[in-house]
Amino acid sequence: MSESYQLSCRQCGRRQENAPVAMCEECIAPLEVAFDLESLRGKFTRELIASRAPNLWRYRELLPIPSNAQPALPVGYTPLLDAARLGKQLGLEKAYVKNDAVCLPSLSFKDRVVAVALERARAFGLHVVGCASTGNLANAVAAQAARAGLEAWVFVPAGIEPTKLVASAVYGARVVPVDGNYDQVNRLCSLVADQFRWGLVNVNLRPYYAEGSKTVGFEIAEQLGWRLPDNIVVPMAGGALISRIRKGFDELVAVGLVEAKPVKFFGAQATGCSPISSAVKQGLKFPEPQKPRTICHSLAIGNPADGHQAVETIVSSGGWAEDASDEELVAGIELLARTEGIFAETAGGVVVAVARKLVAEGRIGPDETTVLAITGNGLKTTEALSGRAQLMPAVAPRLAAFEALLAEAGAPAASPSAR
Ligand SMILES: *Cc1c(COP(=O)(O)O)cnc(C)c1O
Numbered sequence: 001m002s003e004s005y006q007l008s009c010r011q012c013g014r015r016q017e018n019a020p021v022a023m024c025e026e027c028i029a030p031l032e033v034a035f036d037l038e039s040l041r042g043k044f045t046r047e048l049i050a051s052r053a054p055n056l057w058r059y060r061e062l063l064p065i066p067s068n069a070q071p072a073l074p075v076g077y078t079p080l081l082d083a084a085r086l087g088k089q090l091g092l093e094k095a096y097v098k099n100d101a102v103c104l105p106s107l108s109f110k111d112r113v114v115a116v117a118l119e120r121a122r123a124f125g126l127h128v129v130g131c132a133s134t135g136n137l138a139n140a141v142a143a144q145a146a147r148a149g150l151e152a153w154v155f156v157p158a159g160i161e162p163t164k165l166v167a168s169a170v171y172g173a174r175v176v177p178v179d180g181n182y183d184q185v186n187r188l189c190s191l192v193a194d195q196f197r198w199g200l201v202n203v204n205l206r207p208y209y210a211e212g213s214k215t216v217g218f219e220i221a222e223q224l225g226w227r228l229p230d231n232i233v234v235p236m237a238g239g240a241l242i243s244r245i246r247k248g249f250d251e252l253v254a255v256g257l258v259e260a261k262p263v264k265f266f267g268a269q270a271t272g273c274s275p276i277s278s279a280v281k282q283g284l285k286f287p288e289p290q291k292p293r294t295i296c297h298s299l300a301i302g303n304p305a306d307g308h309q310a311v312e313t314i315v316s317s318g319g320w321a322e323d324a325s326d327e328e329l330v331a332g333i334e335l336l337a338r339t340e341g342i343f344a345e346t347a348g349g350v351v352v353a354v355a356r357k358l359v360a361e362g363r364i365g366p367d368e369t370t371v372l373a374i375t376g377n378g379l380k381t382t383e384a385l386s387g388r389a390q391l392m393p394a395v396a397p398r399l400a401a402f403e404a405l406l407a408e409a410g411a412p413a414a415s416p417s418a419r
């Protein structure tokens with residue numbers, strides 16, 4: 001039973017058959033999925049892709065799912081929006097937003113990685129699935145496990161947003177809050193994965209899970225008319241998304257779907273948990289673990305599993321990394337909402353705030369095509385904005401009362417002759 005892809009060690013290059021394992025036994029380095037790209041040249045074409053439904057399964061030849069899999073859930077293919085109004089505020093003439101705040105079924109890009117991992121879990125005959133999560137991944141596992149008829153156990157730090165806990169429990173998943181931070185949750189999950197035959201999507205299924213992130217890159221390239229952007233700004237937690245978008249771009253070039261061109265990768269983190277961006281700034285190859293202290297829980301991974309790969313992606317591309325304080329990220333959420341009508345979660349605020357810094361530092365040029373990866377929905381993290389929504393005082397249901405309110409507000413658009 002051989003597929004067109006195998007596991008390959010990032011360090012020693014040793015190949016092995018597909019299995020629910022994440023580390024090379026020889027050198028304890030991460031495993032990743034390697035495809036036979038040569039065999040796809042000329043066969044996996046733009047026309048073939050265009051003939052398929054608008055979801056991430058249109059790229060199935062480059063996803064590590066069984067060749068006979070029939071995935072039915074339409075995950076992905078989220079809008080790539082021309083963001084002229086946001087771009088103007090940031091100093092960018094060609095800004096785009098990749099809007100995974102509306103990714104189905106659970107409103108974050110984690111739906112992509114889970115869709116791929118669960119197909120793999122099914123192929124391995126695993127009936128219980130789960131994850132170590134900062135919230136969004138738990139939501140995605142819970143939702144998709146329900147639809148697939150799998151039992152789900154999701155492990156989260158006890159302090160994450162209440163909305164994200166509810167949004168996992170509603171699907172019938174067992175939600176296990178752990179008294180500790182994400183890195184402690186992750187260690188517990190490694191022990192659980194070893195002890196039971198469970199498919200923990202970002203632990204023992206991690207190489208397959210990470211491949212789902214490539215689809216963000218595939219879609220951006222297709223939506224730009226099969227071109228690569230000049231720059232991409234990506235939020236980083238474990239570092240899988242940014243490094244696999246690059247893997248995805250490289251694979252598109254290798255199979256002949258896009259022309260090769262340099263793309264600069266820019267990583268974004270919250271200042272209160274910035275092991276990867278700090279490593280880039282300090283010239284370190286391996287991030288030094290940190291204790292997270294930020295309201296951006298979705299990016300609060302102090303010891304990122306793909307941190308080294310993320311640093312390598314950024315540095316070798318000629319990009320850079322920056323971080324944003326909690327105050328700056330909240331301003332970023334508001335700016336995106338007010339310019340583009342997109343309500344992103346805290347991670348999106350980090351991306352907008354970091355993009356602003358990178359333009360100001362001259363690391364991103366004003367006339368370059370720049371994509372901002374918005375990865376989660378703001379309705380899950382409304383506490384980040386508590387006390388900031390500006391409401392008017394309640395008004396009596398009479399025109400005169402409203403006119404009095406208008407006069408007090410003194411807004412120019414309020415004048416009856418203004419339109
Ligand atoms: C998980 C997550 C990320 C980062 O993903 P990694 O692959 O772990 O770096 C970014 N944004 C949101 C909203 C997330 O939930």
Ligand SMILES: [Zn+2]
Pocket residue numbers: 009010011012013014024025026027028029
């Ligand atoms: Zn190895």
